[in-house]
Amino acid sequence: xxxxxxxxxxxxxxxxRIMQNNARTNNADIARELGMxxxxxxxxxxxxxxxxxxxxxxxKINPLALDQNLLSFIFIKTSDIIGEQGVAYLLAEIPExxxxxxxxxxDGYLIKVRTNDxxxxxxxxxxxxxxxxxxxxxxxxxxLETIKEEQKLVIPTKE
Amino acid sequence: xxxxxxxxxxxxxxxxRIMQNNARTNNADIARELGMxxxxxxxxxxxxxxxxxxxxxxxKINPLALDQNLLSFIFIKTSDIIGEQGVAYLLAEIPExxxxxxxxxxDGYLIKVRTNDxxxxxxxxxxxxxxxxxxxxxxxxxxLETIKEEQKLVIPTKE
DNA sequence: AAAACAATTGAATATTATTCTAATAATTAC
DNA sequence: GTAATTATTAGAATAATATTCAATTGTTTT
Numbered sequence: 001x002x003x004x005x006x007x008x009x010x011x012x013x014x015x016x017r018i019m020q021n022n023a024r025t026n027n028a029d030i031a032r033e034l035g036m037x038x039x040x041x042x043x044x045x046x047x048x049x050x051x052x053x054x055x056x057x058x059x060k061i062n063p064l065a066l067d068q069n070l071l072s073f074i075f076i077k078t079s080d081i082i083g084e085q086g087v088a089y090l091l092a093e094i095p096e097x098x099x100x101x102x103x104x105x106x107d108g109y110l111i112k113v114r115t116n117d118x119x120x121x122x123x124x125x126x127x128x129x130x131x132x133x134x135x136x137x138x139x140x141x142x143x144l145e146t147i148k149e150e151q152k153l154v155i156p157t158k159e
Numbered sequence: 160x161x162x163x164x165x166x167x168x169x170x171x172x173x174x175x176r177i178m179q180n181n182a183r184t185n186n187a188d189i190a191r192e193l194g195m196x197x198x199x200x201x202x203x204x205x206x207x208x209x210x211x212x213x214x215x216x217x218x219k220i221n222p223l224a225l226d227q228n229l230l231s232f233i234f235i236k237t238s239d240i241i242g243e244q245g246v247a248y249l250l251a252e253i254p255e256x257x258x259x260x261x262x263x264x265x266d267g268y269l270i271k272v273r274t275n276d277x278x279x280x281x282x283x284x285x286x287x288x289x290x291x292x293x294x295x296x297x298x299x300x301x302x303l304e305t306i307k308e309e310q311k312l313v314i315p316t317k318e
Numbered sequence: 319a320a321a322a323c324a325a326t327t328g329a330a331t332a333t334t335a336t337t338c339t340a341a342t343a344a345t346t347a348c
Numbered sequence: 349g350t351a352a353t354t355a356t357t358a359g360a361a362t363a364a365t366a367t368t369c370a371a372t373t374g375t376t377t378t
């Protein structure tokens with residue numbers, strides 16, 4: 001993909017701010033808040049989507065409601081050569097794995113995993129991770145409590 | 160807050176699945192997809208919100224577009240006593256800090272931070288973290304590349 | 319300054335959201 | 349087990365929003 005030009009003005013920032021806080025805010029409301037015509041807002045939002053500045057809209061669901069109570073981070077050392085990320089892509093395919101990051105210094109990855117409980121984690125490690133070629137070792141960190149968990153970016157005030 | 164009863168049937172699961180994938184899917188579309196009246200869907204969605212099963216709707220914004228290119232994880236050891244989380248709440252207030260987790264075993268927290276670049280990270284550590292009382296030490300892990308980053312939960316197929 | 323391009327408005331139409339009532343289904347009480 | 353209660357749904361009517369498009373205004377480019 002070619003280098004994209006992100007050319008955002010302060011109106012775009014305002015739209016992003018509103019959307020980041022409530023992705024279901026309707027066009028008419030955004031238009032009212034910004035004092036513009038709905039059609040103009042629609043145009044801008046579409047452009048933000050096309051330029052892949054807004055990547056997706058998602059509902060944040062309470063993990064407790066789906067009985068997914070255990071959050072863990074796992075450091076994974078692999079035999080992946082630098083540049084190659086074969087293991088990473090396999091990890092990314094696992095539904096319980098929410099994040100996969102290639103990290104500096106350790107020849108490995110940091111993954112974030114959400115399971116039912118500790119038995120679910122053990123299952124995952126034994127039956128899923130255990131079957132992936134190239135994993136040399138793992139180090140697991142259990143989350144006792146999550147104080148904050150958001151994806152919100154800091155949006156500039158001025159353009 | 161009293162213990163909430165989450166009583167979800169397979170229709171709720173389907174709604175959650177749709178919403179999780181695209182939070183801007185409109186009522187009419189959901190209704191059509193599930194073969195139900197829009198009013199019934201609206202009723203259910205409202206209930207899911209009220210029961211705090213759907214926590215919020217957010218737009219995922221491309222960090223590159225806002226020039227936030229560096230992602231880091233920082234382990235923070237503190238003098239917080241078990242049960243007390245004073246430092247955690249201070250950390251949670253920092254806009255660049257997207258996540259704060261109380262982790263097992265280390266008397267500390269794992270935080271996820273998104274900054275402009277490495278100088279932004281240094282700034283944050285020096286000027287913001289450095290001013291928080293009770294932080295004993297930090298260990299920073301830099302993310303070279305993110306292969307996957309989602310909040311999507313695994314939603315049961317059957318009720 | 320003119321031309322080319324981009325963004326905005328405003329109005330018209332299509333579609334959706336929302337409300338409400340009646341009917342149905344599911345639970346609970348007795 | 350039956351009646352009473354409660355929750356859910358459909359369907360129709362209305363309010364509001366989304367979307368399209370032509371005309372206008374604003375912005376760059378040359």
